[in-house]
Amino acid sequence: MGARNPRVTRQHNPALSVAAVAQRLGVAPSTLRTWDRRYGLGPSAHSLGSHxxxxAQDVARLMVMRTxxxxxxxGSEAAQAAQELNADELDYVTVERDLDDALSQSGLKPTRLTDTPSGPSASSLPSASSSDPAPSQSATPQDAPEARNTGASISRLRVARSAPETPHQLxxxxxxxxxxxEALQDNELACTTLLQVDPDDNVIAWWKQLVRPAxxxxxxxxxxxRPGQNPHLLVGNLALSQLRRFTRALDARNPQGSRPHPSxxxxxxxxxxxxxDTLALPAHVLTAALLANNHNAHIIIGPENEHRVTELVTMVRPAAVVFxxxxRAPDLSVIRTLVDVHPDLPTFLGLGPDIDLGELISRPHVSRIRSFTALFHEVAAAAGNRASAPDYWNDNSTQ
Structure with missing residues (x-):
């Protein structure tokens, strides 16, 4: 019997419906149609009735995009990554495993293709399920479903087996x-990979040792x-995107059903x-760290005038507030107003060492913490102390 063709080709694999592929990727069928219309990543095969x-090549490209x-x-960046792969460079097993890893890290459950094709047996479609043995480094095309990738463009996108599968190896x-x-070269995809942060990672170390120094x-x-390029904003915005992903994964790991209002x-x-402070990255990182340690925390976004902030704090009745x-020149007007209205509420300031706080530093319930790690621990302790802030609000609720 002749050797099995190692490449993912239409002749050797079944054609799959929109519903089956959408289920495998964990998206709605309408999303696949949008990707087809907007990015040209659509089905290329035809079945009886011209459907x-x-x-398999189409599915592999969509797996790269979804990852x-x-x-x-x-979407446009992910589509570009998928379209840059040549047909003979697609390693189905690798991209499938990359997708499963990305789904799991996002708190989603990987699925397998369930479509029943009208063509060749579905068993001819490569799968990276747990029942399949992992190919060894010395595997031949007869042993492994697909040939390995060694192209430079694939290594840059980290879908080839020769490239690191996660940035955690560094x-x-x-x-x-x-x-x-990579930021100075405006390489957004590489920056996204390097900034990856997972729910099990120490998000404070990620901030102090990676994001802040960069x-x-x-x-x-x-x-x-060139117009539209700004390396500093590129990294800042991608870091915010990673924090959104980090928080979604935490939510998926600890489902709460309906979330009550903060009040x-x-x-x-x-x-x-x-x-x-436009990006407010330290505030986002601190909030994410508190959530990761099972503390209720919210970051305040939007215009902050003194009257609005005072009303918000009175309504929510927090255990502590943090600025x-x-x-280098933060606007402290909101802090001063809040401390004037609620002088006994635990207030923590994590600002630069050169910032002149004036008379704020003399207030008895205002603490200036110079270390980001120490700030987290002090705020977490205040949030875990069920005797401080609730008593403050109970004592002042009737005044």
């Missing part, structure tokens, strides 16, 4: 160096850029950033 169906979307890339300082280099280095660079929660922490920023 368009997905070949990058789950990692935080935009230390944070190593990732930081690579991140700065932003500081990029801020010192003078760049000859109905006890021991909640409100995290503020100065109004002139944190790396801005």
């Amino acid at each position: 368009r169906r997905y070949s 990058w979307v789950l990692k935080g890339a935009s 230390s944070y300082p190593e990732r930081c160096t690579e991140l700065v280099k 932003l500081d280095r990029l801020a010192s660079h003078t760049v000859l850029a 109905r929660l006890r021991n909640i922490v409100l995290v503020f950033a100065p109004p002139n 944190v920023s790396t801005h």
Whole structure:
């Protein structure tokens, strides 16, 4: 019997329906139609009755796109990654495993193709299910369903087996160096991979050893850029995207059903950033760290005038409030007003060492914490102390 063709080809694999592929990717069928219309990643095979169906090559490309979307890339960036792969470079087993990893890290359950094709047996479609033995490094095309990829473009996108499957094989300082280099080259896909943070990771270490140093280095660079390019904003916005992914994974791991309004929660922490701190990354990181450690925490987004903030704090009745920023000239007007209205409410300030707090530092319930890690521990302790803030609000609720 002749050797099995190692490549993913339409002649050797069944054509699949929209519903089957959507189930495998964990998206709605309408999403696949949108990707087809917007990015040209549609079905290429035809069945009886002229119904368009997905070949194995089509599915492999969509797996690459779905993986990058789950990692935080935009639709156009993910589509570009999928379209850059040549047909003979697609390694079905590898991209399927990458998709399963991305789904699991996002709190989603990987599925398998269940469509019954009218063509050849579905068993001829490669699968990376748990019952399939993992190919060894010395495997021949007869042993492994697909040939291995070694192309440089695939390595850059980290879908080839020869490239690291996750950025965790590098230390944070190593990732930081690579991140700065890729950001200066406006390589958004590589930056997305290097910034990846998972629910089991220490998000504070991710911030202190990777994101913050990279932003500081990029801020010192003078760049000859094209319209729309800004390495500092690129990394900042991608970091926010990773924090959204981090939080969604936490929510999926600890489903709560319907979420009560913050005003109905006890021991909640409100995290503020100065109004002139646009990205407010330290506030987002601190809030994510508190959530990861099972504390109720919300970050305040939007215009922050004194009257609105006072009303919000009175309504929510938090255990503590935090103002944190790396801005060199933060607007402290909201902090001063809040401390005047609620002088006994535990208030933590995580601001730069050169920021002059004036008379704020003399207030008895205002604490300035210079270390980000120490700030987290102090705020977490205040949130876990069920005797402090509730008593404060009970004592002042009738005044």
